[in-house]
Amino acid sequence: MELQLALDLVNIPQAIELVKEVEEHIDIVEIGTPVVINEGLRAVKEMKEAFPSLKVLADLKIMDAAGYEVMKASEAGADIITILGAAEDMSIKGAVEEAKKQGKKILVDMIAVKDLETRAQEVDAFGVDYICVHTGYDLQAVGKNSFEDLQTIKRVVKNAKTAVAGGIKLETLPEVIKAQPDLVIVGGGITGQADIKGAAAQMQKLVKQG
Numbered sequence: 001m002e003l004q005l006a007l008d009l010v011n012i013p014q015a016i017e018l019v020k021e022v023e024e025h026i027d028i029v030e031i032g033t034p035v036v037i038n039e040g041l042r043a044v045k046e047m048k049e050a051f052p053s054l055k056v057l058a059d060l061k062i063m064d065a066a067g068y069e070v071m072k073a074s075e076a077g078a079d080i081i082t083i084l085g086a087a088e089d090m091s092i093k094g095a096v097e098e099a100k101k102q103g104k105k106i107l108v109d110m111i112a113v114k115d116l117e118t119r120a121q122e123v124d125a126f127g128v129d130y131i132c133v134h135t136g137y138d139l140q141a142v143g144k145n146s147f148e149d150l151q152t153i154k155r156v157v158k159n160a161k162t163a164v165a166g167g168i169k170l171e172t173l174p175e176v177i178k179a180q181p182d183l184v185i186v187g188g189g190i191t192g193q194a195d196i197k198g199a200a201a202q203m204q205k206l207v208k209q210g
Protein backbone atom coordinates (compact mmCIF):
# COMPACT_ATOMS: atom_id res chain seq x y z
CA MET A 1 0.00 0.00 0.00
CA GLU A 2 1.30 3.45 -0.96
CA LEU A 3 0.69 6.97 0.36
CA GLN A 4 0.16 9.92 -1.96
CA LEU A 5 0.30 13.51 -0.76
CA ALA A 6 -2.15 15.75 -2.65
CA LEU A 7 -1.16 19.40 -2.96
CA ASP A 8 -4.11 21.54 -4.01
CA LEU A 9 -4.10 24.96 -2.39
CA VAL A 10 -0.49 26.06 -2.82
CA ASN A 11 1.77 27.70 -5.38
CA ILE A 12 4.97 26.07 -6.70
CA PRO A 13 7.42 27.36 -4.02
CA GLN A 14 4.96 26.42 -1.24
CA ALA A 15 4.50 22.97 -2.78
CA ILE A 16 8.26 22.38 -2.88
CA GLU A 17 8.70 23.55 0.72
CA LEU A 18 5.92 21.19 1.87
CA VAL A 19 7.45 18.21 0.10
CA LYS A 20 10.87 18.95 1.61
CA GLU A 21 9.25 18.40 5.03
CA VAL A 22 7.53 15.09 4.24
CA GLU A 23 9.53 13.58 1.36
CA GLU A 24 10.69 10.55 3.37
CA HIS A 25 7.13 9.72 4.44
CA ILE A 26 5.34 9.65 1.07
CA ASP A 27 5.54 7.54 -2.09
CA ILE A 28 3.85 9.88 -4.57
CA VAL A 29 3.33 13.65 -4.67
CA GLU A 30 0.25 14.93 -6.46
CA ILE A 31 0.17 18.25 -8.24
CA GLY A 32 -3.52 18.93 -7.65
CA THR A 33 -5.96 20.25 -10.24
CA PRO A 34 -6.09 23.79 -8.79
CA VAL A 35 -2.29 24.00 -8.88
CA VAL A 36 -2.22 22.93 -12.54
CA ILE A 37 -4.92 25.50 -13.32
CA ASN A 38 -2.99 28.25 -11.56
CA GLU A 39 0.56 27.35 -12.49
CA GLY A 40 0.32 25.05 -15.52
CA LEU A 41 2.41 21.92 -16.14
CA ARG A 42 5.43 23.95 -14.99
CA ALA A 43 4.40 22.86 -11.48
CA VAL A 44 4.85 19.21 -12.46
CA LYS A 45 8.18 19.96 -14.12
CA GLU A 46 9.59 21.90 -11.16
CA MET A 47 8.41 19.27 -8.64
CA LYS A 48 10.03 16.45 -10.62
CA GLU A 49 13.26 18.42 -10.96
CA ALA A 50 13.30 19.14 -7.22
CA PHE A 51 12.50 15.53 -6.21
CA PRO A 52 13.63 13.20 -9.03
CA SER A 53 13.26 10.07 -6.92
CA LEU A 54 9.65 10.80 -5.94
CA LYS A 55 6.79 9.74 -8.23
CA VAL A 56 4.81 12.78 -9.40
CA LEU A 57 1.10 12.54 -10.25
CA ALA A 58 -0.45 15.24 -12.42
CA ASP A 59 -4.11 15.53 -11.42
CA LEU A 60 -5.32 16.83 -14.78
CA LYS A 61 -8.75 15.11 -14.49
CA ILE A 62 -8.68 14.78 -18.28
CA MET A 63 -12.06 14.76 -20.05
CA ASP A 64 -11.08 15.09 -23.72
CA ALA A 65 -8.03 15.30 -26.01
CA ALA A 66 -6.61 12.64 -23.75
CA GLY A 67 -3.67 11.41 -25.83
CA TYR A 68 -2.37 14.96 -26.28
CA GLU A 69 -2.76 15.92 -22.63
CA VAL A 70 -1.10 12.71 -21.42
CA MET A 71 1.78 13.42 -23.81
CA LYS A 72 2.23 16.99 -22.50
CA ALA A 73 2.06 15.90 -18.83
CA SER A 74 4.57 13.13 -19.57
CA GLU A 75 6.94 15.60 -21.20
CA ALA A 76 6.67 17.75 -18.05
CA GLY A 77 7.84 14.77 -15.97
CA ALA A 78 4.63 13.27 -14.61
CA ASP A 79 4.80 9.58 -13.72
CA ILE A 80 1.04 9.17 -13.30
CA ILE A 81 -1.70 11.20 -15.00
CA THR A 82 -5.40 11.28 -14.10
CA ILE A 83 -8.42 11.03 -16.38
CA LEU A 84 -12.07 11.06 -15.36
CA GLY A 85 -14.06 7.82 -15.35
CA ALA A 86 -16.92 9.87 -16.81
CA ALA A 87 -14.87 10.56 -19.97
CA GLU A 88 -15.64 8.78 -23.24
CA ASP A 89 -14.31 5.24 -23.66
CA MET A 90 -12.26 6.50 -26.64
CA SER A 91 -10.61 9.12 -24.43
CA ILE A 92 -9.66 6.64 -21.73
CA LYS A 93 -8.32 4.17 -24.29
CA GLY A 94 -6.36 7.02 -25.91
CA ALA A 95 -4.89 8.00 -22.54
CA VAL A 96 -3.80 4.41 -21.86
CA GLU A 97 -2.24 4.09 -25.32
CA GLU A 98 -0.24 7.32 -24.97
CA ALA A 99 0.82 6.52 -21.40
CA LYS A 100 2.14 3.13 -22.51
CA LYS A 101 4.10 4.83 -25.30
CA GLN A 102 5.59 7.27 -22.76
CA GLY A 103 6.21 4.67 -20.05
CA LYS A 104 3.72 6.38 -17.70
CA LYS A 105 0.66 5.30 -15.71
CA ILE A 106 -3.01 6.29 -15.86
CA LEU A 107 -5.21 6.77 -12.81
CA VAL A 108 -8.95 6.95 -13.47
CA ASP A 109 -10.80 9.23 -11.05
CA MET A 110 -14.35 7.94 -10.58
CA ILE A 111 -15.64 11.22 -9.12
CA ALA A 112 -19.33 11.77 -10.00
CA VAL A 113 -19.70 8.36 -11.72
CA LYS A 114 -23.24 7.18 -10.93
CA ASP A 115 -23.02 3.46 -11.73
CA LEU A 116 -19.66 2.84 -10.10
CA GLU A 117 -19.77 -0.96 -10.30
CA THR A 118 -20.41 -1.08 -14.07
CA ARG A 119 -18.04 1.75 -15.00
CA ALA A 120 -15.22 0.39 -12.83
CA GLN A 121 -15.43 -2.94 -14.66
CA GLU A 122 -15.47 -1.18 -18.03
CA VAL A 123 -12.44 1.03 -17.36
CA ASP A 124 -10.61 -1.90 -15.78
CA ALA A 125 -10.91 -3.71 -19.11
CA PHE A 126 -9.25 -0.75 -20.92
CA GLY A 127 -5.95 -1.51 -19.17
CA VAL A 128 -5.77 1.50 -16.85
CA ASP A 129 -3.26 1.33 -14.00
CA TYR A 130 -5.33 2.69 -11.09
CA ILE A 131 -9.04 3.13 -10.42
CA CYS A 132 -9.73 5.70 -7.71
CA VAL A 133 -12.93 6.37 -5.78
CA HIS A 134 -13.06 10.00 -4.82
CA THR A 135 -15.32 12.28 -2.81
CA GLY A 136 -14.43 15.78 -3.97
CA TYR A 137 -14.44 18.88 -1.81
CA ASP A 138 -18.02 19.81 -2.73
CA LEU A 139 -19.46 16.52 -1.42
CA GLN A 140 -17.05 16.37 1.52
CA ALA A 141 -18.68 19.63 2.59
CA VAL A 142 -22.00 17.79 3.05
CA GLY A 143 -20.43 14.93 5.01
CA LYS A 144 -19.87 12.34 2.28
CA ASN A 145 -16.90 9.98 1.94
CA SER A 146 -15.80 7.17 -0.40
CA PHE A 147 -15.33 4.33 2.06
CA GLU A 148 -18.28 2.22 0.78
CA ASP A 149 -17.32 2.95 -2.82
CA LEU A 150 -13.85 1.59 -2.09
CA GLN A 151 -15.39 -1.74 -1.07
CA THR A 152 -17.39 -1.76 -4.31
CA ILE A 153 -14.35 -1.35 -6.55
CA LYS A 154 -12.33 -3.80 -4.46
CA ARG A 155 -15.04 -6.36 -5.27
CA VAL A 156 -15.23 -5.82 -9.05
CA VAL A 157 -11.82 -4.54 -10.22
CA LYS A 158 -9.61 -7.41 -11.37
CA ASN A 159 -6.57 -5.83 -13.03
CA ALA A 160 -6.00 -2.23 -11.98
CA LYS A 161 -4.75 -1.08 -8.61
CA THR A 162 -7.39 0.52 -6.39
CA ALA A 163 -7.10 3.97 -4.85
CA VAL A 164 -9.16 6.18 -2.57
CA ALA A 165 -9.24 9.95 -2.05
CA GLY A 166 -11.31 12.60 -0.39
CA GLY A 167 -11.12 13.96 3.12
CA ILE A 168 -9.08 11.11 4.63
CA LYS A 169 -7.75 12.01 8.08
CA LEU A 170 -5.58 10.17 10.60
CA GLU A 171 -8.73 9.16 12.53
CA THR A 172 -10.43 7.67 9.44
CA LEU A 173 -7.32 6.09 7.93
CA PRO A 174 -7.70 2.75 9.82
CA GLU A 175 -11.17 2.27 8.30
CA VAL A 176 -9.77 2.99 4.83
CA ILE A 177 -6.86 0.59 5.35
CA LYS A 178 -9.25 -2.17 6.38
CA ALA A 179 -10.58 -2.17 2.80
CA GLN A 180 -7.00 -2.71 1.52
CA PRO A 181 -6.63 -0.15 -1.29
CA ASP A 182 -3.31 -0.13 -3.14
CA LEU A 183 -3.05 3.65 -2.88
CA VAL A 184 -4.29 6.10 -0.23
CA ILE A 185 -4.45 9.76 -1.31
CA VAL A 186 -4.38 12.43 1.40
CA GLY A 187 -4.39 16.21 1.06
CA GLY A 188 -5.78 18.25 3.93
CA GLY A 189 -5.32 15.34 6.35
CA ILE A 190 -1.60 16.15 6.13
CA THR A 191 -1.28 19.72 4.83
CA GLY A 192 -3.98 21.06 7.15
CA GLN A 193 -2.28 19.81 10.31
CA ALA A 194 -0.13 21.92 12.63
CA ASP A 195 2.59 19.23 12.52
CA ILE A 196 2.71 18.32 8.85
CA LYS A 197 5.76 16.05 9.11
CA GLY A 198 4.33 14.25 12.15
CA ALA A 199 0.97 13.69 10.42
CA ALA A 200 2.68 12.29 7.31
CA ALA A 201 4.90 10.03 9.44
CA GLN A 202 1.94 8.63 11.39
CA MET A 203 -0.03 8.03 8.22
CA GLN A 204 2.95 6.38 6.54
CA LYS A 205 3.31 4.04 9.53
CA LEU A 206 -0.33 2.92 9.30
CA VAL A 207 -0.20 2.56 5.52
CA LYS A 208 2.98 0.46 5.62
CA GLN A 209 1.55 -1.78 8.37
CA GLY A 210 -1.37 -2.30 5.96
Ligand SMILES: O=C(CO)[C@H](O)[C@H](O)COP(=O)(O)O
Pocket residue numbers: 006007008030032033059135136137165166167168185186187188189
Ligand atom coordinates in the same frame (compact mmCIF):
# COMPACT_ATOMS: atom_id res chain seq x y z
O1 LIG B 1 -8.45 15.80 -6.10
C1 LIG B 1 -8.72 16.43 -5.10
C2 LIG B 1 -9.86 17.37 -5.09
O2 LIG B 1 -10.58 17.31 -6.29
C3 LIG B 1 -7.87 16.28 -3.86
O3 LIG B 1 -6.55 16.24 -4.21
C4 LIG B 1 -8.25 15.00 -3.11
O4 LIG B 1 -9.61 15.10 -2.71
C5 LIG B 1 -7.38 14.79 -1.87
O5 LIG B 1 -7.41 15.90 -1.03
P1 LIG B 1 -8.17 15.89 0.40
O6 LIG B 1 -7.58 14.75 1.19
O7 LIG B 1 -7.87 17.24 0.98
O8 LIG B 1 -9.64 15.66 0.10
